[in-house]
Amino acid sequence: MPTNDTQPSSNFIRQIINQDLEENKNNGKVATRFPPEPNGYLHIGHAKSICLNFGIAAEYNGACNLRFDDTNPEKESVEYMESIKRDVHWLGFEWTELRHASDYFEQLYDYALQLIRQGKAYVDSLSAEQIRQYRGTLTEPGKASPDRNRSIEENLDLFKRMRNGEFADGQYVLRAKIDMASPNINMRDPALYRIRRAHHQRTGNDWCLYPMYDYSHCISDALEGITHSLCTLEFEDHRPLYDWVLDELDTPCHPQQIEFARLQLEYTIVSKRKLNQLVTEKHVNGWDDPRMPTLAGLRRAGVTPKAIRDFCERIGVTKQNSWIEMSVLEYCIREDLNDNSPRAMAVLHPLRVVIDNYPEDQTEYLEISNHPQRPELGKRAVPFAKVVLIEQDDFAEMPPPKFKRLITGGEVRLRGSYVIKCNEVIKDADGNIIELRCSYDLDTLGRNPEGRKVKGVIHWVSEQHSKPAELRLYDRLFTVPNPDNEENFLDVLNPDSLEVLTGCRVEASLADARPESRYQFERTGYFCFDAIDSVDGKLVFNRTVTLRDTWEKGTAL
Incomplete structure (x- = not known):
């Protein structure tokens, strides 16, 4: 018990x-x-x-x-x-x-x-x-x-x-x-x-x-x-x-x-007949598909038993039928994962960054906290080398207003690491950005020198040391709150309920992830290691929930 x-x-x-x-x-x-x-x-x-x-x-x-x-x-x-x-x-x-x-x-x-x-x-x-x-x-x-x-x-x-x-x-x-x-x-x-x-x-x-x-x-x-x-x-x-x-x-x-x-x-069905139909007609990948409202699906998505017990206690026991908003369950999930999940860095859409003034054959192992409020979770050694990968969206040649990430000629801090400056943008024959040439400031490791302020902080991984991974971005299975009210519930399946990203890169330490290991991928969301599909050295992580509720205004991710 x-x-x-x-x-x-x-x-x-x-x-x-x-x-x-x-x-x-x-x-x-x-x-x-x-x-x-x-x-x-x-x-x-x-x-x-x-x-x-x-x-x-x-x-x-x-x-x-x-x-x-x-x-x-x-x-x-x-x-x-x-x-x-x-x-x-x-x-x-x-x-x-x-x-x-x-x-x-x-x-x-x-x-x-x-x-x-x-x-x-x-x-x-x-x-x-x-x-x-x-x-x-x-x-x-x-x-x-x-x-x-x-x-x-x-x-x-x-x-x-x-x-x-x-x-x-x-x-x-x-x-x-x-x-x-x-x-x-x-x-x-x-x-x-x-x-x-x-x-x-x-x-x-x-x-x-x-x-x-x-x-x-x-x-x-x-x-x-x-x-x-x-x-x-x-x-x-x-x-x-x-x-x-x-x-x-x-x-x-x-x-x-x-x-x-x-x-x-909301946004679910709990009829076993309909759930079985989703499985047998292959609208989902089995009873434990992370989009399914089954306990097996929630477990594979990375939801914890504690979050579910907390959710059941919060909604209470009454004699009056009512609909519970999905955001209530997601709040319980986020609250638990935020408190208990170690942090890690994963780059979903990598952009290559070459640090020209960093020694060619050098590798540093930076001590980065696993949880900002949980010192008992310790620290991890994250390798840093001459070539790192950042998110494509964390760089803009023509930045929108209030953009606080990397721009041409601008500076940004790499999480737990140095401040870097973008000096040159390398493009292919079609004008697509393929690489950034940057420099780093040796005196900025984990601190801002006096009189110097850098507003943006972005996550990264070492190209040489990071591991390739597949990230599955799961979302709500239906587009309407009450799919059972529809003439055919299959008509309101969310076509964007799953986006599979290949070519992602994650910290090298995640190669040792255990079944149901849960992480907050910084600035990205909460993810769970999928031990079922992670075979032959292939790492697969399922998104449990986003960092914030993206459905508040009725729009999907």
Whole structure:
């Protein structure tokens, strides 16, 4: 369990739990669970639920289980399960027990038999489309299925034969017998079981009968002794069914379902179906593409677990759905990276600078601080030689007003190094600048001599000692705040969400970067070493976030 990055804020869920503890409800215990369906990678929305469920359990010295809702094997895989476990651990949490809904398949089946014997469930031969038609609307009651009044004996026989595989997929379903006139459509005889011949990643081909989520979830909670079942608001209308199932059955306990607002973040989508579409149609480079809102994508982009936990704490827990601006998440990321990322220098668009009066074969190793406010991060030795590289944009023959970088005949300081002066501009036959001829002042290393002021400071690397690198400049994946509101969300994909720069040069020390090493490339942005694509000596760095919010006025980078 991570240490508290910020003091947990009071919210209505904590108030409910505090009241329960005062009344010694659940014998003073608190137990939560995080129940993802393993049909995709976790995304930023799940992070809120993870932080809430595991955080609440830790705060009250309780328990939190990780439970896979593996009741739909057609869409689930071991790959997704393993990715979910990695992400929970990466965020800094440890589950009390690892569970699966499939652990309870036999008990769930027995409970279904109990409902049938009580006359509370029946086997229905209506098709899925017919069930929808019979269900009614928000303003009209539903009507009973012709099979609703089957005898208990016939229902038991049919349900056992469903389990034995005697019927085709979709030929029968088991439905709860509740109230077809209920104003809550979820209570109009909802399906509890369906026939699906699909290989299950844990139970193989033992079952061809799988429970529905609303049925399996509440019973799983009860079997695990969960006290507070925290769900997002879309399950609020399902709570009467959650309670009905547990009221009708002899379960060990009756957990309390509490709903909270889901995380809705601008410029993203969190529909697993749509995220999967982005991956399968190759609009992105996999689930861990740094443009994806998945935790794997955020991790590969260089976002830290601390930044995500801080973000989830800042946005709070409420009962009111609202949209969170992307700038809030980016602020948390910048704040964390600014405090903790060592500095380094990288030149994205190199311009060659020859220092004519510097000794031909000399190399100096300049001691430069790794962080201006964190002396404990130490210093690094940066090689300086006769030829250095600077950004093309840091030189101008015809400078705009207030330009404080290098100009012809002007001076500028190289970060942590000397003041240099541009004496000559070398161009090719087409008039393109290919090189600057400069001189340096030996007396200006790390200081300004008395009476001399140099306003501009630019970053640089030694041509001889720097390493070639590929820098990937990632930006928001969509051009509009709410892509889900569009008729086709693919129409608002940002065509400039990725710019790949080759021919960049970085400090030699970055050749020793480790997986997920994060840096502030001075005057450029925050970057993370991509250990996956950095192979055969090729260095790849992903931009995590820019130094400042470039979308404040609605314009991209």
